[in-house]
Amino acid sequence: xxxxxxxxxxxxxxxxxxxxxxxxxxxxxxxxxxxxxxxxxxxxxxxxxxxxxxxxxxxxxxxxxxxxxxxxxxxxxxxxxxxxxxxxxxxxxxxxxxxxxxxxxxxxxxxxxxxxxxxxxxxxxxxxxxxxxxxxxxxxxxxxxxxxxxxxxxxxxxxxxxxxxxxxxxxxxxxxxxxxxxxxxxxxxxxxxxxxxxxxxxxxxxxxxxxxxxxxxxxxxxxxxxxxxxxxxxxxxxxxxxxxxxxxxxxxxxxxxxxxxxxxxxxxxxxxxxxxxxxxxxxxxxxxxxxxxxxxxxxxxxxxxxxxxxxxxxxxxxxxxxxxxxxxxxxxxxxxxxxxxxx
Numbered sequence: 001x002x003x004x005x006x007x008x009x010x011x012x013x014x015x016x017x018x019x020x021x022x023x024x025x026x027x028x029x030x031x032x033x034x035x036x037x038x039x040x041x042x043x044x045x046x047x048x049x050x051x052x053x054x055x056x057x058x059x060x061x062x063x064x065x066x067x068x069x070x071x072x073x074x075x076x077x078x079x080x081x082x083x084x085x086x087x088x089x090x091x092x093x094x095x096x097x098x099x100x101x102x103x104x105x106x107x108x109x110x111x112x113x114x115x116x117x118x119x120x121x122x123x124x125x126x127x128x129x130x131x132x133x134x135x136x137x138x139x140x141x142x143x144x145x146x147x148x149x150x151x152x153x154x155x156x157x158x159x160x161x162x163x164x165x166x167x168x169x170x171x172x173x174x175x176x177x178x179x180x181x182x183x184x185x186x187x188x189x190x191x192x193x194x195x196x197x198x199x200x201x202x203x204x205x206x207x208x209x210x211x212x213x214x215x216x217x218x219x220x221x222x223x224x225x226x227x228x229x230x231x232x233x234x235x236x237x238x239x240x241x242x243x244x245x246x247x248x249x250x251x252x253x254x255x256x257x258x259x260x261x262x263x264x265x266x267x268x269x270x271x272x273x274x275x276x277x278x279x280x281x282x283x284x285x286x287x288x289x290x291x292x293x294x295x296x297x298x299x300x301x302x303x304x305x306x307x308x309x310x311x312x313x314x315x316x317x318x319x320x321x322x323x324x325x326x327x328x329x330x331x332x333x334x335x336x337x338x339x340x341x342x343x
Contacts, residue, residue, distance in 0.1 A: 001026060024335030062086035065086075069328070078098075125143050133155070164259065176233065181311060282343065285340050
């Protein structure tokens with residue numbers, strides 16, 4: 001059994017980790033931390049976990065965390081910088097769901113996250129946690145930087161074209177809509193029901209902090225500079241991301257449906273839907289699946305890629321567990337076979 005610790009168990013990604021891990025056949029939960037909720041039983045805060053765990057929240061202790069085989073950080077940006085090194089030194093592996101180790105350039109990270117990078121010495125060993133691209137590196141990694149929610153949906157939609165060098169010298173447009181849970185559990189006027197319900201808005205149009213992460217990974221896939229316009233929107237739903245990407249491939253005669261089906265044929269959590277499909281966020285709600293459809297506009301020839309995920313599962317906690325399964329040589333789908341919730 002894999003002994004697991006979770007740092008930051010009170011937010012949405014933390015409780016989503018718990019929901020998935022309590023039924024994982026190869027996992028034993030050892031410790032879950034929260035400074036603000038020390039001594040509170042987890043199932044008192046989250047009644048959906050009654051009968052599944054009797055753990056109480058504790059203050060993070062590197063010694064106790066070091067007793068684990070793997071520690072998940074479901075914490076705000078900057079927190080893992082302070083603790084990850086001690087946990088790694090104690091012998092545990094680390095899977096970080098924040099952005100602390102995703103961006104390889106320290107100055108870029110500091111610019112977009114507005115604080116000094118607290119652990120630049122750990123960056124060289126951090127492996128980007130998108131299994132569909134980095135599976136072999138993940139197998140031997142000690143520190144995983146789980147791909148962000150928007151970045152996961154955008155990358156999975158574009159990677160087959162970029163890897164083949166089919167998008168050159170053009171502006172890629174990623175028009176993305178996210179559920180309110182992507183903003184976290186902390187109280188905020190902008191995510192109150194009366195503020196976000198029955199309305200939709202774009203935000204961070206001039207530049208969102210996921211932009212450098214997406215660009216970094218798209219350039220890794222293509223091997224060259226990528227021009228990207230990424231516009232996020234807040235959508236009045238609890239879970240889900242819908243990303244629509246607009247590109248014009250260099251070869252307009254290429255069978256894109258066949259290209260995508262071949263690229264993802266062996267990927268358990270990417271579903272290339274039949275030609276002409278329109279994937280819905282509800283078709284992935286609660287699951288670790290990404291569903292993709294490819295369209296070619298009849299008049300302009302523009303290629304439009306649709307990509308949907310659950311931002312809390314494939315966009316965060318489910319993907320983190322997928323990484324853990326790969327790291328420990330387990331069945332990659334263990335604990336992640338949930339069918340999406342419909343309606």
